[in-house]
Structure formats: structure tokens, C-alpha cells
Amino acid sequence: MAAHPFDSTNLSAGQKVAVKYFIVAIALLVAQILFGMLAGLQFLMPDFLHGVLDFNVNRMVHINAMIVWMLFGFIGSCYWLVEDESGEELVGAWLANLNFWIFTLAVAAVVVVYLFVQIGPGELKSIWLINEGREYIEAPRWADIGIVVCMLIFFYNITATFMKGKWSGISGTLVLDLVALAGMYLFGMFYTSNISMDQFWWWWVIHLWVEATWEVLVGCIMAWGLIKVLGTNRRIVTTWLYVEVALMFGSGILGLGHHYFWIGTPEYWLTVGGFFSALEPLPLVAMVVHAVYDAGSHGFKSRNHPAMAWLIAHAFGNFFGAGVWGFMHTLPQINMYTHGTQWTASHGHLAFFGAYATIIFAIIYIAIQKWRGDVWMSANLAHGWRWKWALGLLNLGVLGMTMALLISGYDQSFIERALGGSTWAAYFEAQNHSWFLEGMFWRELFGGVTAVGTILLIWDMLTIGAEETQPAQEVGRDSEPSGLGAELQPAT
Amino acid sequence: MNQTEWWASESFWRKTAIFVTAGMLVVLIGLTFDTVNAITAGNGAVPPYSVINQRVFYRFDDNRGYQVPVIGDEAPLFGKKLSEQEAAELVSHGKLTVQAKNCMNCHTLLGNGAYYAPDLTKAWLDPGWGNEAARERLMITFLKDPEGNARTFGTGRRMPNLNITDEEAHAVVAYLKFMSAIDTNGFPTGFTPIKQGEE
Numbered sequence: 290m291a292a293h294p295f296d297s298t299n300l301s302a303g304q305k306v307a308v309k310y311f312i313v314a315i316a317l318l319v320a321q322i323l324f325g326m327l328a329g330l331q332f333l334m335p336d337f338l339h340g341v342l343d344f345n346v347n348r349m350v351h352i353n354a355m356i357v358w359m360l361f362g363f364i365g366s367c368y369w370l371v372e373d374e375s376g377e378e379l380v381g382a383w384l385a386n387l388n389f390w391i392f393t394l395a396v397a398a399v400v401v402v403y404l405f406v407q408i409g410p411g412e413l414k415s416i417w418l419i420n421e422g423r424e425y426i427e428a429p430r431w432a433d434i435g436i437v438v439c440m441l442i443f444f445y446n447i448t449a450t451f452m453k454g455k456w457s458g459i460s461g462t463l464v465l466d467l468v469a470l471a472g473m474y475l476f477g478m479f480y481t482s483n484i485s486m487d488q489f490w491w492w493w494v495i496h497l498w499v500e501a502t503w504e505v506l507v508g509c510i511m512a513w514g515l516i517k518v519l520g521t522n523r524r525i526v527t528t529w530l531y532v533e534v535a536l537m538f539g540s541g542i543l544g545l546g547h548h549y550f551w552i553g554t555p556e557y558w559l560t561v562g563g564f565f566s567a568l569e570p571l572p573l574v575a576m577v578v579h580a581v582y583d584a585g586s587h588g589f590k591s592r593n594h595p596a597m598a599w600l601i602a603h604a605f606g607n608f609f610g611a612g613v614w615g616f617m618h619t620l621p622q623i624n625m626y627t628h629g630t631q632w633t634a635s636h637g638h639l640a641f642f643g644a645y646a647t648i649i650f651a652i653i654y655i656a657i658q659k660w661r662g663d664v665w666m667s668a669n670l671a672h673g674w675r676w677k678w679a680l681g682l683l684n685l686g687v688l689g690m691t692m693a694l695l696i697s698g699y700d701q702s703f704i705e706r707a708l709g710g711s712t713w714a715a716y717f718e719a720q721n722h723s724w725f726l727e728g729m730f731w732r733e734l735f736g737g738v739t740a741v742g743t744i745l746l747i748w749d750m751l752t753i754g755a756e757e758t759q760p761a762q763e764v765g766r767d768s769e770p771s772g773l774g775a776e777l778q779p780a781t
Numbered sequence: 782m783n784q785t786e787w788w789a790s791e792s793f794w795r796k797t798a799i800f801v802t803a804g805m806l807v808v809l810i811g812l813t814f815d816t817v818n819a820i821t822a823g824n825g826a827v828p829p830y831s832v833i834n835q836r837v838f839y840r841f842d843d844n845r846g847y848q849v850p851v852i853g854d855e856a857p858l859f860g861k862k863l864s865e866q867e868a869a870e871l872v873s874h875g876k877l878t879v880q881a882k883n884c885m886n887c888h889t890l891l892g893n894g895a896y897y898a899p900d901l902t903k904a905w906l907d908p909g910w911g912n913e914a915a916r917e918r919l920m921i922t923f924l925k926d927p928e929g930n931a932r933t934f935g936t937g938r939r940m941p942n943l944n945i946t947d948e949e950a951h952a953v954v955a956y957l958k959f960m961s962a963i964d965t966n967g968f969p970t971g972f973t974p975i976k977q978g979e980e
Contacts, residue, residue: 712909
């Protein structure tokens with residue numbers, strides 16, 4: 290019998306809702322990896338599941354499960370921190386619970402249709418009922434409307450709780466960002482026969498989510514996480530958060546232009562998109578400096594080691610995955626050769642993992658600690674190898690896939706684009722080249738490493754802290770120096 | 782300890798964040814109005830839907846440094862000249878079919894999508910169809926029965942049967958022809974089209 294079983298009486302109303310979101314998020318993570326492995330295997334064995342679960346179905350479930358598990362992770366994180374940050378109980382816990390069940394059942398229904406109906410006739414009703422056929426936002430229109438309603442209920446709950454309680458820099462930024470995040474989704478909810486117009490607005494959703502509003506959202510979560518885990522001074526994290534928002538929106542909003550190079554949009558986007566997207570790594574550098582400095586200035590003494598490690602993994606993963614891997618092919622002169630090749634897949638894998646998966650894992654670890662009654666989760670943790678190996682294997686797995694896909698991408702840039710002249714014959718020449726095929730093999734192998742890491746992570750999440758007898762490590766709050774300058778003063 | 786420099790203070794960065802975000806949004810909205818006008822079908826980079834009545838060539842533009850589409854002589858798709866309205870409806874049916882059959886999760890369109898199958902941006906102009914005379918028939922035949930007409934080019938990857946009807950196949954070809962005439966600022970790079978007409 291565990292000394293500290295999961296006990297919901299340890300949780301507040303909002304936190305009880307949050308853990309439900311986290312459980313579904315992890316279930317969808319498993320789906321993401323499973324269908325990713327199936328799709329990856331089809332590159333190596335094209336006849337595998339042909340006509341049953343074709344590549345397009347597996348790939349759609351792979352990327353949709355990812356988007357939705359991350360949204361569930363974000364919503365869970367917000368419900369987790371809202372009461373702590375506002376000092377007030379969640380205003381509509383029953384509504385949040387109802388919303389959770391509606392959202393979860395809707396996601397299940399969409400996945401069942403994806404898997405068993407798959408495609409429809411070329412009519413509007415297919416787009417309303419089966420799938421929209423637009424990458425990342427394939428969810429049929431009825432589900433789009435459901436998502437908007439669910440996001441509005443979620444937004445009401447979070448905002449009303451802050452309005453009843455107290456506001457802070459973190460909560461103010463979070464609420465404004467949620468308005469933008471929910472609002473952006475509306476731009477993906479119409480049909481047009483003009484593919485250029487379609488993709489122009491499609492990027493308003495995809496880019497302004499993952500390269501702007503999601504980044505600011507995780508900036509808010511990171512700020513709150515550092516206060517909780519390390520005891521960092523609030524004014525320091527808030528100031529850093531504003532720096533990040535200025536740099537993030539300053540570069541990311543017009544950085545949208547790097548998706549407008551080749552879709553029929555005017556030529557000025559080559560300049561605007563190239564310039565501003567090249568600046569997009571800047572806020573991510575700020576995050577690394579900020580997180581590592583805070584951790585170091587506290588002598589790595591945290592109340593939750595796994596969460597702290599995942600926060601650091603987030604800072605580096607975001608910088609390398611979104612920042613460096615994005616920068617590598619963001620200038621139009623390079624992107625001309627890389628756009629629509631495995632370069633993008635390489636960037637996508639490291640960026641989504643580094644920027645978003647990591648920080649959700651961190652918040653889940655914070656949740657687990659409280660759920661078990663604020664148990665010890667610092668140094669010399671029982672079975673501490675599990676979270677460390679899970680962290681190592683997941684990072685190794687994703688990094689391995691990233692490198693493998695990059696090599697396949699290089700092969701495409703050289704053979705298909707630079708030498709072959711971008712015809713179908715050139716495409717297939719690149720696909721049949723040994724560099725490409727070896728890349729696909731290693732991607733699948735490292736996908737396996739990622740899967741093993743995920744199994745270990747889930748095992749650890751289910752068991753960590755259960756046998757601990759000590760209470761959580763106390764972390765002293767910083768004294769009151771304020772502003773960025775305080776970072777430069779020796780820790781006391 | 783109130784020695785915080787103005788440049789390191791919370792209030793300075795809060796204001797900066799607000800002004801930078803607002804400024805960038807204003808610029809984006811301004812550019813959006815211009816771009817939406819520019820990419821409306823028939824306004825320039827994106828041709829009118831009735832472009833499917835004509836040949837689409839590519840010529841190297843010395844000023845821009847890459848190939849740009851040139852709309853050529855009359856060559857109605859399937860031998861039937863359509864009005865702008867009829868063409869728009871046919872292209873729209875083609876796009877709906879491409880969405881409903883989830884083409885984008887194997888192929889890329891304008892370079893966006895998945896990477897399991899070739900890019901469709903210039904599918905209409907790809908030299909792989911052999912010659913202009915056979916192209917329309919080959920495309921229709923393939924779309925309706927991709928399994929029976931499978932060409933995997935050594936990869937072993939076959940397009941599955943997506944139950945595309947004759948009508949849908951014709952619409953998809955119209956959509957592909959329309960897309961091939963969009964001025965994509967030279968993407969995909971160095972493309973060599975199929976020989977057509979008087980070339």
C-alpha cells in the first residue's frame with residue numbers, strides 16, 4: 290500500500306478538473322506516438338496496412354492527437370494554476386467538468402470517424418461531418434464549432450476566477466493571450482475554392498497559434514512554474530515574461546510571413562517574412578537564459594526535481610527545436626529548396642516536443658506532487674532512475690528522429706530540388722536514394738526509443754512519490770530585489 | 782532596494798510588450814488587406830478560374846530571377862470551354878474532393894501537407910504524364926483507379942483507392958490545372974514543365 294496514494298481531497302476544485310485533462314492528454318500522447326510509428330513504418334513497408342489504415346489516416350491521427358493533447362495539457366495547466374494565482378476558488382467547477390466531458394467525447398467521436406469513415410464524397414457535407422482535409426485542423430466543422438464553444442467556457446471560467454480574485458502580470462498576460470488563441474481558430478472555419486486564400490487564412494490559425502499565442506501561453510506557465518518550483522521572485526519572472534512577450538509578438542506576428550513565400554502571395558512577404566522570422570529565436574534565447582539563471586541562482590534546489598528538469602528541457606528544446614531548427618530554413622533563399630520536404634518534419638518534431646510536450650510534462654509532475662499530498666520530489670527520490678531515464682530516452686528519441694529526418698530532408702533538397710528540377714521523377718529519385726531510406730529507418734528506430742521513453746514516463750507518473758515519507762522540500766522565496774537587474778546580483 | 786534601472790523595470794517592459802504587439806498587429810492587418818486583394822482569383826498572382834480554358838506555360842523572368850506562369854493560347858480542359866462561373870464551380874468541386882479525400886495527408890499542395898507522395902502544385906504540368914495529348918485521359922484514369930494503374934517509381938508506395946467518381950476526377954483535374962497557374966514566386970525551384978502546344 291502506497292504511503293501516499295493519489296487522493297483527490299488534496300486538490301482544489303480547479304485542480305480536480307486539471308488532472309482529468311492531464312489524463313486524457315497522456316492518453317492522446319500515446320495515440321500520437323502509436324499512429325506516428327505506423328505512418329513511419331509505412332515509409333519502410335509501403336504495403337503495411339495498405340487499404341486499411343493508409344498513410345493519410347495514420348498521419349492525420351498522429352498530428353491531430355498531438356494538437357489536441359497539447360491543448361488538453363494547456364487547458365489542464367491553466368485550471369491547475371488559476372486558483373493559486375488568483376487566490377480564489379474556480380467560479381464554475383461544475384461547468385468545467387461538464388465542458389471536460391463534452392470536449393473529450395467530441396474528440397473521441399472525431400477520432401472514431403477518422404479511423405472508420407476516413408473519407409467522403411467531394412461535397413461540403415464531408416467537410417462538416419468527416420474531415421476538413423486541411424493539415425492540423427482536419428477536425429470536421431461541427432467539431433470546430435464545439436471546440437470554439439469549449440474554449441469560450443474555459444475562457445469564461447479562467448477570466449471570471451481572476452476577476453473575482455486578484456490579477457497579476459502572469460494572469461493578465463494569460464487572459465489576453467487566451468483571447469487571441471481562441472479568436473485565431475475562427476480564421477480556419479470557412480471554405481473557399483481558392484487554395485491561396487485558403488492557405489493564407491489557414492496559417493493565421495497554425496502559425497499564430499504555434500509560433501505566437503502558444504509560445505506566450507507556455508511563457509506564462511513557465512513563469513508560474515519557476516515561482517512554484519524554485520521560489521523565484523515574482524517581479525523577476527513577470528519582467529522576463531514581458532520581455533518574452535515583446536520579443537515573441539515583435540518577431541512572431543510578422544514572422545507569419547515565412548509561410549507566405551510560395552502560396553501565391555505578393556513578393557514583399559519574402560522580405561517581411563524572412564526578416565521577422567529570422568528574429569523569432571530571440572525570445573527563446575531569453576527563456577533559456579532566464580530559466581537556467583534562475584535554476585543556477587537557486588543552486589538547483591527545487592521542490593520538484595522532475596518538473597524542474599522538464600522546465601529546463603523545455604527552455605533548451607524550445608530554443609533548439611523552434612528557434613535553431615526554424616531559423617535554419619526560414620530565409621526564402623534556403624526555404625526554396627527545403628519547403629515541403631522532410632526538413633519541415635525534422636523541425637516539427639523537435640519544436641513541438643521541445644516547446645510544448647516538455648512543459649506539459651513539467652506541470653503534470655507538479656500536479657502529481659500535490660495529488661499525493663505534497664510529497665518529497667527532490668534529491669534521492671525513491672526509484673528516481675525512472676524519471677531520469679524517461680527524460681533521457683524521450684529527449685534522445687526525439688532528437689534522433691529530428692536528425693534522421695534532417696538527413697532525409699537534405700537528400701530531398703539536393704536531389705529533388707537543386708539537381709532534379711522539382712519534377713515528380715526528381716521527387717522519386719530522392720525518395721529512392723539510400724540517404725533518404727536510411728533516414729527513414731533511423732527515424733523509425735528513434736521513434737521506438739521515444740515510445741519506450743513514453744512508457745517509462747507513464748509508469749513513473751503513476752508511481753513517483755507514492756512511497757515517500759518526507760514532505761516536499763521547502764524552497765525559500767527570493768528577497769525583494771526587483772527588475773532584471775536583480776538577476777545580476779548574487780543570490781543570497 | 783529600489784535601484785532598478787528603467788530599462789530593467791517591470792513597467793517599462795509591460796509597456797514595450799503592449800506597444801510592440803499592437804504595432805505589429807496594425808502592420809499585419811494592413812498587409813492582410815493588401816494581400817487578400819492580391820490573391821483574390823483573377824487579381825494577378827492567382828488567375829481567374831477560367832484559366833482552365835487556356836494553356837499554362839512557364840517562362841524565366843530575368844527581373845525576378847525565377848520562372849513565372851504565362852497564360853497562353855486557348856486549350857479548353859476536356860475540350861469544353863467554360864464560363865468563369867462554370868469554371869469556378871468545377872474548380873470548387875475539385876477542391877472539395879481534394880479536401881474530402883484527405884489528399885493533403887500524403888501529398889503537399891503549394892508545398893504544405895505531408896511528404897509521403899509528390900507535391901501537387903504543378904501536377905498538371907509535370908513531364909511524368911508523357912505528352913500533352915494523353916495527359917487528361919491518364920489523369921482521369923489514374924484518379925478513378927489508382928490501384929489498377931499504380932506506378933510507384935520504385936518506392937512501393939501506392940495511392941489507395943479513394944472511390945473518386947468520374948465527375949470528381951474531372952473536377953480534381955480542373956483544380957490541379959487552376960493551381961498550376963498560380964504565381965508561386967518560383968516554387969518549386971527549377972521546375973521543368975511538360976512540353977505543350979507550339980513549344
